[in-house]
Amino acid sequence: MREPPYRTELKPYGRALVEAARQRGEILCLSGDLTRQTEVDLFQAEFPGRFIHGGMAEANMMSMAGALARCGFLPFVHTFGVFATRRPYDQIANAIAYPNLPVRIIGFMPGVSTPGGPSHQATDDVALMRALPNMTVVDVADAVETRQVAAAVVDVPGPVYVRLKRGEIPVIFGDDHVLRLDRAAVLSPGTDVALFASGMMLAAALAAARALGSHGVSVSVVNVPVIKPLDSATVLSAAAGARVVVTAENHSVIGGLGSAVAETMAEAGLGRPLRRVGLRDTFAEGSSDASFLFEKYGLSTGTLVETIWSALGRPGAAPAAPAAAAESGEYSPV
Amino acid sequence: MHVSDAGAGWAVPDPRELALRIRLRAVRMVAPQGFGYLGQALSSAEQVAAMFASARPGVDRIVCSPGHYIIGPFAAAAELGLIDLSGYGQNGSAFEAIGTERSPVVDYTCGSLGQGLSAALGFALADRFRGSDARIFTLVSDGELEEGQVWEAALFAAHHRLDRLTVLLDANNSQVDGPVDSITTLEPIAAKWSAFGWRVWDLDGHDVSALRAALAAAAAPSGQPGVLVCRTSTRHGLDCLPADADGHFIKLPPSLAAAAVRELTGKLEALRA
Numbered sequence: 001m002r003e004p005p006y007r008t009e010l011k012p013y014g015r016a017l018v019e020a021a022r023q024r025g026e027i028l029c030l031s032g033d034l035t036r037q038t039e040v041d042l043f044q045a046e047f048p049g050r051f052i053h054g055g056m057a058e059a060n061m062m063s064m065a066g067a068l069a070r071c072g073f074l075p076f077v078h079t080f081g082v083f084a085t086r087r088p089y090d091q092i093a094n095a096i097a098y099p100n101l102p103v104r105i106i107g108f109m110p111g112v113s114t115p116g117g118p119s120h121q122a123t124d125d126v127a128l129m130r131a132l133p134n135m136t137v138v139d140v141a142d143a144v145e146t147r148q149v150a151a152a153v154v155d156v157p158g159p160v161y162v163r164l165k166r167g168e169i170p171v172i173f174g175d176d177h178v179l180r181l182d183r184a185a186v187l188s189p190g191t192d193v194a195l196f197a198s199g200m201m202l203a204a205a206l207a208a209a210r211a212l213g214s215h216g217v218s219v220s221v222v223n224v225p226v227i228k229p230l231d232s233a234t235v236l237s238a239a240a241g242a243r244v245v246v247t248a249e250n251h252s253v254i255g256g257l258g259s260a261v262a263e264t265m266a267e268a269g270l271g272r273p274l275r276r277v278g279l280r281d282t283f284a285e286g287s288s289d290a291s292f293l294f295e296k297y298g299l300s301t302g303t304l305v306e307t308i309w310s311a312l313g314r315p316g317a318a319p320a321a322p323a324a325a326a327e328s329g330e331y332s333p334v
Numbered sequence: 335m336h337v338s339d340a341g342a343g344w345a346v347p348d349p350r351e352l353a354l355r356i357r358l359r360a361v362r363m364v365a366p367q368g369f370g371y372l373g374q375a376l377s378s379a380e381q382v383a384a385m386f387a388s389a390r391p392g393v394d395r396i397v398c399s400p401g402h403y404i405i406g407p408f409a410a411a412a413e414l415g416l417i418d419l420s421g422y423g424q425n426g427s428a429f430e431a432i433g434t435e436r437s438p439v440v441d442y443t444c445g446s447l448g449q450g451l452s453a454a455l456g457f458a459l460a461d462r463f464r465g466s467d468a469r470i471f472t473l474v475s476d477g478e479l480e481e482g483q484v485w486e487a488a489l490f491a492a493h494h495r496l497d498r499l500t501v502l503l504d505a506n507n508s509q510v511d512g513p514v515d516s517i518t519t520l521e522p523i524a525a526k527w528s529a530f531g532w533r534v535w536d537l538d539g540h541d542v543s544a545l546r547a548a549l550a551a552a553a554a555p556s557g558q559p560g561v562l563v564c565r566t567s568t569r570h571g572l573d574c575l576p577a578d579a580d581g582h583f584i585k586l587p588p589s590l591a592a593a594a595v596r597e598l599t600g601k602l603e604a605l606r607a
Contacts, residue, residue, distance in 0.1 A: 028463075050463075052459065054490075055486075055489075055490070057483075057486035057489070057490065059449075059452070059482070059483040059486060060452040060455070060483055060486035060487045060490055062452075063449050063452030063453050063455075063456065063483070063487075064452050064453070064455050064456035064459065064490075065456065066453065066456065067442065067452070067453040067454070067455070067456020067457050067459075067460065068456045068459060068460050070442075070456070070457075070460075071456070071457065071460035071461075071464075072460075073460060073463070090446050090449075091449060091452075091483070093446075094444050094445075094446050094449060095444070095449060095452075095453060098435055099435050
């Protein structure tokens with residue numbers, strides 16, 4: 001694990017998709033008028049004959065992708081997460097999920113990581129995709145995982161939804177980190193708190209654990225890159241070994257990681273106080289940059305520290321979260 | 335069994351006769367329940383017969399965009415000896431009244447309307463990648479033109495010059511709430527497709543010879559997808575139906591079913607005589 005501020009990379013996914021496509025001739029790339037934004041300008045330059053402009057027509061694009069997969073191709077479909085899920089939901093359900101076809105839906109700009117306002121925020125995409133039978137849902141945390149995700153999903157037998165941060169991608173893990181789709185990764189042992197984080201919230205979870213650790217609170221941080229199918233064994237084992245359970249997601253608290261963890265614990269009969277950090281059933285307004293929204297809506301290191309402090313019943317004020325200090329080209333969570 | 339499966343085989347010596355047999359078979363499929371999507375079979379019988387007569391078994395594809403029309407391809411396939419329809423419409427059967435992923439015969443169908451043309455584009459792209467000259471016959475209903483996705487697909491097909499694609503548009507002027515033209519003005523339908531860059535044939539959808547000729551003409555490489563605007567009625571070919579029969583979901587009590595079987599059997603005997 002590296003320490004913040006994290007250095008960042010550009011286009012780790014775009015490069016990885018080109019590499020995967022070099023190995024596998026059946027990979028096709030579809031883009032919904034967001035080619036550079038979803039890093040597949042690299043694919044288009046390398047394999048123009050296997051690149052398809054879907055245009056601003058997501059419903060048509062998803063149904064076409066399903067038919068291409070029926071014919072033996074592996075379509076990777078690219079747009080922003082919000083347009084990849086909410087808008088063509090019925091098409092994904094009928095043309096991709098129900099026939100259980102190997103279409104890879106790649107949705108960029110998760111949660112409130114966009115200055116584009118509520119219309120551009122994928123804040124319920126995990127919930128929507130999780131509700132579809134056969135769908136695998138992936139939310140990777142950093143550039144090291146992003147570099148691996150194209151190859152990791154290529155042979156999943158059914159459909160996959162991958163949500164990816166856009167732009168500068170922090171490098172949090174060491175280069176030896178391996179992304180596994182069947183395992184949540186326990187990054188630190190801890191007996192007071194099991195803190196489950198996915199995607200962009202991993203950096204804040206690690207920062208919160210560090211701040212709390214220096215005040216005698218022992219936090220087990222668990223990175224959960226695959227929300228469905230959830231690695232329930234690791235979730236239950238980490239939760240059982242802690243006094244309280246906290247989830248952290250750049251998404252609504254309804255239907256995403258927090259819900260998945262809650263359902264798993266409840267069905268196993270494992271009772272622990274649970275706090276879900278995420279969007280509290282709201283659209284997120286007022287953005288001009290992502291860090292403002294992360295702060296405003298409580299997707300922050302400070303919120304995690306306060307939530308854990310109060311869930312443990314610790315007296316007095318929670319310790320201050322470390323100030324985010326990142327130079328241009330670096331990344332620190334708020 | 336799907337029409338594009340390698341090894342699929344059938345022959346349609348007389349598409350007019352097949353259309354009649356589709357009607358008779360559809361009546362017998364619907365009769366046990368006393369209601370069903372018979373109107374769709376009646377309006378599309380000639381189009382389905384013409385598709386089966388024109389498609390190359392094991393090569394070309396048939397897409398049935400509106401899942402409610404699956405009764406027609408089922409009836410045709412049963413008449414051609416391709417499937418055994420027993421159990422149709424009963425609990426647990428693979429032959430559901432609205433098409434599903436388990437539906438045999440067609441290469442694609444979907445009960446959520448307006449999506450089949452996009453799937454046909456996916457097939458056309460796949461065939462182009464593979465260097466196949468397979469044709470894709472796609473049945474679309476006029477009610478589906480109210481869905482925006484159909485027009486997304488129409489734009490895409492013309493832009494990409496997908497000329498192996500031919501739409502048979504069943505313009506029966508029928509949807510759940512009543513005549514289509516009382517709910518949405520679709521006309522001029524032919525001019526709309528033409529403006530979208532398609533080659534258009536506007537014809538009597540119950541004239542099998544005209545349908546066959548248009549499907550043959552649409553096969554010529556032109557750089558444009560083709561659409562047959564098939565003017566039809568949900569009551570066509572079954573005179574015993576009451577004038578106020580609901581074309582979307584026809585009620586067929588036993589006495590009416592018996593009359594329908596008598597009428598269609600008689601017509602079939604007359605055609606064969």
